[in-house]
Amino acid sequence: MCTGIRFTDSNGSMYFGRNLDWTQGYGERVVVTPPAAQAPAAFERSGDLDAKHAHAVIGMGIIAEGVPLYFDCGNDAGLAVAGLNFPQSARYAADPASVVAGDSEQEAGPSTSSKRRVGAVGADRGSNPINVAAYEFPFWVARNFATLDDAREALGRVTVVAKPVSPQLPVANLHWMIGDATGSVVVECLEGGLRVWENDVDVLTNEPDFGWHRQNLRNYLMLSGAEPEAAMWDRARLAPFGSGMGLQGMPGDYSGPARFVKAAFVNSHYPVQDTEGANVTRLFRTLASVAVPMGAAQMPDGSFEITLYTSCFAAASLTYYHATYSDPQIRAYRLAAYDLGGTEPFVAQAA
Template identity: 35%
Template sequence: MCTGLAYTNDTFYFGRNLDLEYSLNNKVVVTPRNFPFKLRKEEELSSHYSIIGMAMVVDNYPLYFDAVNEKGLGMGGLNFDGFAVYHDEQKGKKNITPFEFIPYLLGKCATVQEAKTLLKDINLINISFSEKLQLSPLHWLISDKDSSIVVESTSEGLQVYDNQFGVLTNNPSFPYHKYNMSNYLNLTANIPENRLSSKVDLAVYSRGMGAIGLPGDLSSPSRFVRAAYARLNSVADKTEQANVSQFFHILDFVAQPRGGAMAPEGIHEITQYSSCVSVEELTYYYKTYENSQICAVSMKNLPLDSTDLFVYELEKEQAIHYTN
């Protein structure tokens, strides 16, 4: 289970929580412009925008979970179990595997609008990376500074939805989440008024009572509501440090501590990592379950016309600053 987030406060930030019961040996990976992406059914993508994000690297191929390109387009894949359907090849379409989807779109598109145009020709096909790495059932949040969309490959084909909330969690499908938000239209960050009746005198006795009814569980629909509420009411100073800090606070609002949710295998699901990419600074910020300190990898000073991946191990040991 996961939560994706797009946030704009003068500049644009994109990231997510990745919630799983096991580690995937993730690394921060920068793919330079001339790294050759070999595609299973389409021509090699040999020249493209540079990309920074979290990925597994298998056989020198970055399998991205979430990433942002140098133009400021962000994309993340989230679990969509029971709903995702990948298809056979189709003539007249660009047949892209789900593990190629993030580099293909971020390599070619600078904006959400460009992505929408490209998506009209894409068919996500049922081809795994290898026998050991089967396809994950996913849907995707794609965002830039101006807008967000959700992409879902279902039995009806590729569906693209405008997403005014700027967040995404897991199944059910996005139309359900959008409809479900209407159940919470009375939520407010302000001091609530008595709407029950003018005949009774009811007093506000605590701050935050405008958010009574905000769900507190860890289910996908509830995390969608909580993340949307926090994002849409977010206030932060317009500095890089304040924005990054605020972004992680929003993700913390829907994070999973060990013991809160059990996977079918009897293992506890946790937020393995949280990420935040600053488009202006071209920097990937992250923290892990083991290390709550914010760490950062920048691609500003890297040779982005290179052909070789830049791979950075995660800092997982808890860093503590002692003041005495």
């Protein structure tokens, strides 16, 4: 289970964050990858940026086989991406797509529809197909693109391949949320193909697919943060007990559908804030409304899912914030505080 959100402040600057919910951690730490890092790619890709033009990346993850495996991250241009669990519906390609001789790159451009189906999983993607292993998808996005529009354009040629980084780390079934100051999209590899959804509610959780979640919100359009008016039942006047009763019917469990509804409501109704401190508080408070406590979500083996950490990427200051289940103190990692001249990803210390 996981929940991701995005919003902008009064100046139009983006804040992007997530809860990571699971039964155990993986030794994840805040990782910084300099532009010149020699992280090996899963496939040969001629379009990847070189060391002089690639973006610096900061976020939560682990380093395996010299590759930064980001759970979520942001880059020096203010673009952010997060991977969330999608265990039932994710369908990756078994093999990379191949180049079709004679095709022009222009012919492989993406659709401009608000719901883009940009090619079948595992199908040929036209000229210069972009093969990306699922494990490297967040890093590939953050390293190579400055804007959401740039990422959208490239996704028209992407095939996500079920290739593990090592035999010890199996492929995780995920879908992804990508955002910048202009908005966000959800990327899903479904049975019928890779699909890019325009995310007008700036929220993502888990199963089912994003299209289902977006339609399901219509079941809750009567929710309101306002105190309801008193009602007359014949001669009886029924007054509300107090504020908050406009949210009667809000789902309160920790399933993906319930968390999506609650996070979408809180995220959209939270008053716009001005300062970075107030907006970091907004993000952590919003995600706290769907955070999973010990004992509420038991797995078949008897273990419990909990919110292992909450993170926030502030695009204006390029600062990554996070707090953990056992240590709720929010720590800050400012990208500018680190030496970005190296050639290897490294674990960062709080600034």
